[in-house]
Every structure is written in structure tokens, then in C-alpha cells.
Amino acid sequence: MKTLLLLALLTATLSCTSKKDTKKLLLPAGIKATTEIAYRITNNHRTFLYKKQQVFTANGRIKYSKTVDSLGNILQETEKKMWFIKETTPNSEPLYYKNRWKTHQRERISGYTQKQHKQNEAIYHYNPDGTIAKIVDNFTTFHTQYFYYTNGDLTKIITKDKNNTLLDDVTVSCLAKDQKGTCLKQIRTSTLTHQTTEINLIPTY
Structure with missing residues (x-):
């Protein structure tokens, strides 16, 4: 599960055939x-999870990202190369993600060490x-995440696991949008664990 979520956060784009990150993240062009x-x-109390900053290229790819915890410690950094x-x-050697575009709107994203x-x-x-x-883990957990949209909103x-057993069911609601349609406040609630996450977004146009 952790590996699949990290891959979802990474949303790596590596070639001209790859889908734009802004499209994946439901963000406006430009x-x-x-x-x-x-x-x-939890019980109307907010506990800080992370802050993530992302910088985009002119054609909608993630050029650089940095995720930190409540103390400012770096949890993850990504940098787009050619x-x-x-x-x-932290405490791990860097990983290098490469993609291979496949038929039927599919993309294989693999992470390698320098060796x-x-x-x-x-x-x-x-x-x-x-x-x-959907995102299918093809290496460790073999879990699959399915994404559902209504009127353009997640x-x-x-x-689910590889045996199609339900592992989590998260409802997603956008509580506020700006004039460009960017979701500024999103609530995600698991119907299985009853955990709720609030995600606030500050865009720069």
C-alpha cells in the first residue's frame, strides 16, 4: 500500500507521450x-500530516516537488530530468523513475536505484x-487503486488486493473552488477506517 501511494504522489511524467501531470491532478492549464x-x-481536531510544494513546466509536467513534515524535515523530493x-x-539511496507508454491508455512507471x-x-x-x-502496483503489494469522477471532480x-478483496473505500468531496475550477479544499473519508483527511491547496497562476 505504501509503495502504491508513493507512486501516486510521484505522478511521474517522463516522455512526450505521457499524460500531463496537471490533467492527472485536475489542475487548469497554465x-x-x-x-x-x-x-x-479526529474529533474536530486537525493534526498536520505534510506540506507538498510542486512547480510545473509550461506544458504541465511536474518540474520539481518537495514534501515536508510538521518540523520542516524533508520527506520526499523529486526533480524532472531529461x-x-x-x-x-531520507535514509535511502535516490530512485530514478522511467516510463514506458503502452497501448490502451496505459503507462508503466518503474523506479530503479543507480545500479x-x-x-x-x-x-x-x-x-x-x-x-x-486506476493504478496497479506491479512489483510489491499488487494492490490496485480505482479512481471515480463526477462532473470532472474526483x-x-x-x-483492492490482487484477489479483488476490498481494502479501502474513500469518498472525496471538494468543499471550495477558485474561479479557474481548482479545488482549494478537499475532504477524503474512508468508509472502512473512518479516517478523514483534509487537503488544502494554494495555487500559483
Whole structure:
């Protein structure tokens, strides 16, 4: 599960055939950067989870990202290179993500060490509009995340194991948008664990 979620956060884009990150993240064309701040909500009390900053290229790819904890410690950094994405995390050697575009709106994203040892891999399945339909872990857990949309908004994320057993069912609601349609405040609630996450987004255009 952890590997699949990290791959979802990475949303690596490495070639001209890959889907734009702005499309995957439901962001408008021309956006320059975002700051994402997430909290766990328990009994109306907010607990800081992370802050993630992302800088985009002119054609909608993630150029650079940094995720920190409540103390400002770096949890993850990514940097777009010509043919790969370099990911750095604490106490681990860097990973280099490469993609291979496949038929039927699919993209294989694999993470390797500098010595070319594969560490993770996922298959991204896309909808025709460039949004993510599902992500299949193809290396460790073999879990699959399914993404559902209503009127262009993400409304549900379902996670199942390789035997099709339900692992999580998360409802997603956007509580506030700006004039460009960017969701500024999102609530995600698991119907299985009853955990609630609040995600606030600050866009730069």
C-alpha cells in the first residue's frame, strides 16, 4: 500500500507521450505551482500530516516537488530530468523513475536505484481526458487503486488486493473552488477506517 501511494504522489511524467501531470491532478492549464497542506481530522481536531510544494513546466509536467513534515524535515523530493524523474527520500539511496507508454491508455512507471536494481513499478491506466482511471502496483503489494469522477471532480478512490478483496473505500468531496475550477479544499473519508483527511491547496497562476 505504501509503495502504491508513493507512486501516486510521484505522478511521474517522463516522455512526450505521457499524460500531463496537471490533467492527472485536475489542475487548469497554465498553472505554475501549488502548495498542498494535509491534515488528519479526529474529533474536530486537525493534526498536520505534510506540506507538498510542486512547480510545473509550461506544458504541465511536474518540474520539481518537495514534501515536508510538521518540523520542516524533508520527506520526499523529486526533480524532472531529461529522461527520468529523480526521487530522494531520507535514509535511502535516490530512485530514478522511467516510463514506458503502452497501448490502451496505459503507462508503466518503474523506479530503479543507480545500479539499475528495480525497487517498484506501477501501471497507470488513463481515461481519455488524461485523468487517472486506476493504478496497479506491479512489483510489491499488487494492490490496485480505482479512481471515480463526477462532473470532472474526483469523488471516490477504491483500493483492492490482487484477489479483488476490498481494502479501502474513500469518498472525496471538494468543499471550495477558485474561479479557474481548482479545488482549494478537499475532504477524503474512508468508509472502512473512518479516517478523514483534509487537503488544502494554494495555487500559483
